[in-house]
Amino acid sequence: MDQTTTVTKIDPQHLQRPSVPRRIAEARLIRAARAGSPDASEEIVRRYWTEAERTAVLIVRDQHAAEDIAQEALLTLLESLGRFDERRRLGPWLNRIVVNRAIDWTRKHTGPVDQPSDRNATAPAHSITDPELLDALHRLALPDRVAIVMRVVLSYRAVEIAELLGEPAGTTRSRIHRALQQLRTDLSDQEETKHP
Amino acid sequence: MNDSPEERLSAVDLREPSAIARSRAIEAVRAQAKSGVSAKRSTPRFGAIALAVGCLLALTPPGISVARSVGGLVGIGDEPSDPIDLGGGPSDQAVIGVGETPGGVPYELATSDGRGSDARQTCFYLSLPTLDERSRSASCLTAEALRGLRETSIGSLYPERAPAGLGPDADIVLTGAATENVTRVLIEYPTADGLSSRELDLAPFQAESQSATGAEGGEPAADHLKAFAAFLPFHLDPAVAGDSLAMREAAIGYQQQLHEISLRAYDEDGNLIAEISPGDTQGGGTSLALAVG
Numbered sequence: 001m002d003q004t005t006t007v008t009k010i011d012p013q014h015l016q017r018p019s020v021p022r023r024i025a026e027a028r029l030i031r032a033a034r035a036g037s038p039d040a041s042e043e044i045v046r047r048y049w050t051e052a053e054r055t056a057v058l059i060v061r062d063q064h065a066a067e068d069i070a071q072e073a074l075l076t077l078l079e080s081l082g083r084f085d086e087r088r089r090l091g092p093w094l095n096r097i098v099v100n101r102a103i104d105w106t107r108k109h110t111g112p113v114d115q116p117s118d119r120n121a122t123a124p125a126h127s128i129t130d131p132e133l134l135d136a137l138h139r140l141a142l143p144d145r146v147a148i149v150m151r152v153v154l155s156y157r158a159v160e161i162a163e164l165l166g167e168p169a170g171t172t173r174s175r176i177h178r179a180l181q182q183l184r185t186d187l188s189d190q191e192e193t194k195h196p
Numbered sequence: 197m198n199d200s201p202e203e204r205l206s207a208v209d210l211r212e213p214s215a216i217a218r219s220r221a222i223e224a225v226r227a228q229a230k231s232g233v234s235a236k237r238s239t240p241r242f243g244a245i246a247l248a249v250g251c252l253l254a255l256t257p258p259g260i261s262v263a264r265s266v267g268g269l270v271g272i273g274d275e276p277s278d279p280i281d282l283g284g285g286p287s288d289q290a291v292i293g294v295g296e297t298p299g300g301v302p303y304e305l306a307t308s309d310g311r312g313s314d315a316r317q318t319c320f321y322l323s324l325p326t327l328d329e330r331s332r333s334a335s336c337l338t339a340e341a342l343r344g345l346r347e348t349s350i351g352s353l354y355p356e357r358a359p360a361g362l363g364p365d366a367d368i369v370l371t372g373a374a375t376e377n378v379t380r381v382l383i384e385y386p387t388a389d390g391l392s393s394r395e396l397d398l399a400p401f402q403a404e405s406q407s408a409t410g411a412e413g414g415e416p417a418a419d420h421l422k423a424f425a426a427f428l429p430f431h432l433d434p435a436v437a438g439d440s441l442a443m444r445e446a447a448i449g450y451q452q453q454l455h456e457i458s459l460r461a462y463d464e465d466g467n468l469i470a471e472i473s474p475g476d477t478q479g480g481g482t483s484l485a486l487a488v489g
Contacts, residue, residue, distance in 0.1 A: 038229040042222050049221065050213040058208070067217035071224060076471065078225055085466060093467065100470055103347065108476060127210045133201070134208075143347065152205040164469060166346030166375045183201040 027086045034081045045074050048091065052098050057128055058149045059102035061138050062109075069105060073097040095154050096164065099146060106142050136186045144179035151176050292320070293399025297427045299363020302326055305371070305399045305423050308334065317341075318403035320423045322371055327361050335371055337403045342419055349470035350374045350381065350461040355454055358427060366427035370474060372459065374398065376420040378469065380462040385428045386453055396459075398422035428457065451475065 029047075032040035052073055056066035077084075077094050084093065128134045137145050143165055150156040150164070162172035199207075293305040304323040321334035335352045337345070345351045350372065358369040365387075374381055384393040403419045430453060455475030463469050 033229070036229050038226040041225040041229040045218065045222050045225050049218045050210055053213055053217070054208070054210050057210070063214075067214050071217060071221040074221055075224060075228060076468075078228060080460075080468065083466065097468060097471070100348075100468075104472065104476060107344075107347075127212060127214065128208060129211055130204055130208045133204045136201075148205065152202055153208065163377055163463065164349070166349050166377070180201055187201055187204070 026090060030081060030084065030086045030090065033078060041078050044078065044090065048074065048094050051091065052094055055095055055098045055149065055154065056102050058134065058137060058153060059099065059145060060105050061134060063127060065105050069098060069101045073101055092156070099150060099164065103142065103146060132187065132190055136183055136190070139186060140179050140182060144175055147172055147175045148179050148183065292401040292423060293397070295397060295425070297362045298365045301362050303425065305425055307401050320371065320373065320401065322369060322425055324359060327359060335373065337373065342403060345373060345375060345421070346419070348472060349378055350459055350472050353472065353474040355474045362427065365429040367430035368428045370426045370428060370457070372424055374422045374424065374461055376422070377463050378422060378461040379464045381424055382460045383426050384458045386456045387429055396424040396426055398424050
């Protein structure tokens with residue numbers, strides 16, 4: 001199969017965009033937070049905390065680091081609201097901040113980014129529903145893991161992921177294709193070990 | 197479990213979000229909102245514009261001289277006033293941007309072929325022609341550094357003590373590079389009056405590298421990048437010089453300040469694509485020797 005036409009199967013429900021009323025509500029929320037409303041800032045944290053923490057956990061695997069990254073990302077987002085175009089959605093912007101911080105954290109704590117993570121270097125997250133998947137993700141090199149999480153979990157387009165990774169979109173598509181294959185093999189091997 | 201990885205990834209979630217961490221975050225953002233930090237941090241953009249007027253880093257393509265705007269400076273594309281000798285034979289130096297420090301001292305950003313090692317690389321550095329000075333080190337973009345930069349969009353940050361004579365608010369000079377998709381870089385840094393921020397001017401250049409070890413497949417790589425320089429204040433009591441304990445404390449203060457500096461890179465759509473602190477990078481390990489001279 002041509003790598004550039006690789007189709008990533010995504011839960012259709014996951015692709016659902018917020019309804020128009022919710023977008024309007026979000027714009028009001030942004031304006032209120034920008035005006036300094038603590039209630040609006042709190043609502044933004046409540047609304048986006050889970051997604052930020054999950055994204056961070058999937059990339060860094062370390063529970064405490066993920067919580068710190070989620071908090072820092074939300075604080076950064078709220079500090080930067082003055083520059084945010086309220087016609088856009090907060091979620092993707094926040095996730096980019098989370099991903100960038102998670103990349104920084106991983107580079108700082110687990111060695112070269114093009115090598116699979118040192119599993120012993122971090123305290124594994126306890127909050128994720130599929131720990132085997134998390135382990136398998138962390139046997140991928142960081143750019144592969146980031147690409148997979150952004151594409152499959154967060155539904156970013158390959159071109160957006162490529163921009164963040166600083167590489168051509170074709171390279172990112174190949175990366176996603178290759179990493180999914182590796183993940184498939186790894187998970188399958190685990191299944192066979194468990195149920196020979 | 198026989199679901200595909202895609203299905204498992206789509207379904208993966210938190211059993212339960214960390215309630216304690218979320219509460220802590222809520223407390224933090226409420227405190228931030230009450231202190232008006234977000235409003236305060238967005239206003240320095242106007243200050244950044246004013247500073248940018250004094251900071252004339254030209255975006256003119258190589259070969260076109262903008263020297264007349266800064267008096268005796270050489271033009272973009274010309275040889276810098278005080279080229280760094282990187283060893284290993286002849287190398288080409290060229291000015292990619294010119295500007296002025298906050299105190300009005302002209303500077304040049306220049307690139308140079310680094311042929312001193314067994315690998316080909318492009319280096320960039322700061323030259324101060326009127327002071328007959330240049331930065332103590334050049335940032336050399338090896339194949340490995342370029343790979344890292346592609347990952348982070350902004351990097352190769354080298355903070356060091358600025359040469360004497362640059363005037364107020366130019367105690368530290370920080371040079372760095374960003375990838376081509378970065379169109380704006382905002383720097384936030386501590387001052388005696390709290391955090392301040394400004395937009396940095398970006399000087400485009402092309403970095404070429406070829407790893408002799410084959411790490412890049414032995415093929416030459418060319419990246420279109422942008423270099424920048426920032427001059428920042430750092431207040432150090434001259435009395436600490438010679439007092440080892442005070443110097444150690446000053447070193448800690450210097451490292452802390454590096455951690456408080458952050459650079460944010462935005463793409464042309466205004467999306468934040470990278471955020472980095474010189475305190476978090478290896479370049480942040482600049483020693484006190486650079487801080488106190």
